[in-house]
Amino acid sequence: MRRLIAAALIVSTATAASDPVLPPYVPAYQPTDVDERGAWMIADEEERRLRDAPEVIRDPALNAFVRDVLCRTVGADRCAAIRLYIVRIPAFNATTYPNGMMTVWTGALLRLHSEAELGAMLGHEFGHFELRHTVASFRHRRSGNALLAWASILGGGFALQVATIGGFYRFDRAQEKAADLLGLRYLAASSYPASAAADIWVRAMAETDASAIGRYRKPDQRYTAGFFATHPTDLTRATYLRAAAAAIGVHGADEAARYRAAVAPWLPRLLADQIKRNDFGGSEYLLAQLAADGWTTPLLFARGELYRERGNPRDLVSAAGFYRDAIGRGDAPPEAYRGLGLALLRGNQAEPGKAALRDYLRRKPDAGDAPLISTLIAS
């Protein structure tokens, strides 16, 4: 029965994906029964915590930009129901709560390339909200748990228990797909091209592979969702999103330049957070993607930091090269001289290293680490 419901959900949304008319929307929806009120109460509590949390980025310009993309994607009436929080976590994710709170992680802002891609991600999240997935998931799990308990008392057998547990995860995967496809319908009704959604997952796969190779492992991309997987695999998502977008057809502009301009003030901080993840392969892949139109000063500086931190002798040589390239462009931060000096010093080039560190202190005499750098120059 459960499988039938899940299958029906997939079929109904799959056919609906090509239908550009959005489902009717109810503003100021209130929770109706005890399950839903409970879910909203928990979400309200979490939102109270997040409102004062230090990891939330308050920058009005960045917040206005992300909200604007959400409103362009789902429409003005729908986006009024959402409170957006940009959270400083350097992983690729976004979350939705039943009460209309939505979080966007900074790792996602670093990985997306255009307003259309950001719209695809926000549309997916809004899809979860509009389809009220959290409360459906909760009810599904509770009924499944009751079934499991009865099965254990009445000797329902191993097969029934496996089928029930499998049902939890299959239900989650069906919800993800439903949200993906509803997100695509928002894009279809907006000024953004629907093809953007699939591009995100193609790059996510490439980044996962690059991380694995950077850690001297074989890339182990999953091509089918495992029994316990809560989300479809990236490949499955890229495939059905590409097919659904092709059915919608080509329209709109992805606004990549506007996206780059809006994120630019935050780019150095997003890159610094990414480099601290100790993921050389993944970071190198991200930098190469961002530098598709040429290496800018922040990207060169970040690449120098990435190589210097891994710190193999060959990395120190490469790092010094990237810092020099950044400095050669004329708008490098003083920290580029610091990085150059430390890379040379660690690579046994004492005199040029000390000269670069002196340049750093000349440009930033009140730096927090100035006394320590002075001892390196003196030693």
Added chain:
Amino acid sequence: MTLRRFPSIALAAAALALAAPVHAANTLIPAGQRIAVAGSVLTVQPDAEWNRLGVRPGRYAERWTRDGDQLDALTFYGGIADGKTLFREVNRKERPLPRVAATMLVTDIPILLENSYRVARGIAAMTIERVEPARFAGSDGVHFTYSYIRLDESLHRRGEAFGAIIRGRLYLITYEAPALYYYERSAPTARRVVDSARV
């Protein structure tokens, strides 16, 4: 509801807590005696009583506390060799920790601690504040202060650390406590332990 599957760091931390050996006993550290810490050649002489936690953060690390490790924690990292991590890796495959290198400069020590915390504990809000040269365990080293907030907590925590690379190995002592009340309360005692450090 999320955009994509994300490994729960809290779950991993809970698993780590469960994996700790149950027989590990805490020990009283008496005042006034010189004692070797973290199974290494690093020795200290506390002038007050401390409790050594039976559960060690890693093979080359040891933790002391006065009021409980959530309220103040003095952690010793003793002689971590080239290629080793500061503390135990929770998930070596997906979230490997940064490793000590014998060629590290003193400026790399704060970065190593920050990145290890970020990777292992999923801490996003961590700031290294003041970094200055300092004598530590008879060598030229670094003293730095920092502040951080653990994942899913809103409690501000402060920390300070003394470290040095001695004969290619990293020696480091950190003191951490909630910024409110507890940090100031035990900081002088902790600093006197650090001052007594010898290698």
